[in-house]
Amino acid sequence: MSPGKSGIHGFGIFAKQPHRAGDMVIEYIGEIVRPSVADRRERFMYNSLVGAGTYMFRIDDERVIDATRAGSIAHLINHSCEPNCYSRVINANGDDHIIIFAKRDVKQWEELTYDYRFFSIDEHLACCCGFPRCRGVVNDIVAEGQVAKLHVPHKDLIHWKG
Numbered sequence: 001m002s003p004g005k006s007g008i009h010g011f012g013i014f015a016k017q018p019h020r021a022g023d024m025v026i027e028y029i030g031e032i033v034r035p036s037v038a039d040r041r042e043r044f045m046y047n048s049l050v051g052a053g054t055y056m057f058r059i060d061d062e063r064v065i066d067a068t069r070a071g072s073i074a075h076l077i078n079h080s081c082e083p084n085c086y087s088r089v090i091n092a093n094g095d096d097h098i099i100i101f102a103k104r105d106v107k108q109w110e111e112l113t114y115d116y117r118f119f120s121i122d123e124h125l126a127c128c129c130g131f132p133r134c135r136g137v138v139n140d141i142v143a144e145g146q147v148a149k150l151h152v153p154h155k156d157l158i159h160w161k162g
């Protein structure tokens, strides 16, 4: 794998060798922190770095991998709504690992991508993947829709019957 200028955003990661569907491609490595720590770092430290993206991978509600200052080049993999890779949490000997697998056969020098399923009901990140089925945002709009249904606007409570 090799970093290079991406057609999607900034720098991305390109396959030096072809991969077969299902191959393990790379592990996403970094420092494991609580979501509150990741939020603070993003807001007060990383947002001020010129041209920096977000190098955070949310494992679950309690753990985020911060790959900004430590980790593998996997942190440069861009998002696509029609990706050639996907991520999975794999438990080995009691430790969780984020592994990026090939979703289909990947040709040499293709840019590697996965679906970030970025979750935020406050912030929408416009997607530049350029694929025909691009949903327009990097966000996971299905999950957001489910959470949004649980949020009843205050004005609706006046006539709310439960």
Ligand SMILES: C[S@@+](CC[C@H](N)C(=O)[O-])C[C@H]1O[C@@H](n2cnc3c(N)ncnc32)[C@H](O)[C@@H]1O
Residues within 6 Å of the ligand: 006, 008, 009, 010, 011, 012, 052, 053, 054, 055, 056, 075, 076, 077, 078, 079, 080, 126, 127, 128, 129, 138
């Ligand atoms: C982990 S970085 C990926 C590497 C990034 N391209 C760079 O040069 O630093 C994640 C950031 O890249 C940008 N990004 C990745 N995929 C994107 C996409 N499909 N559309 C728009 N921005 C994207 C967003 O700013 C996101 O926060």
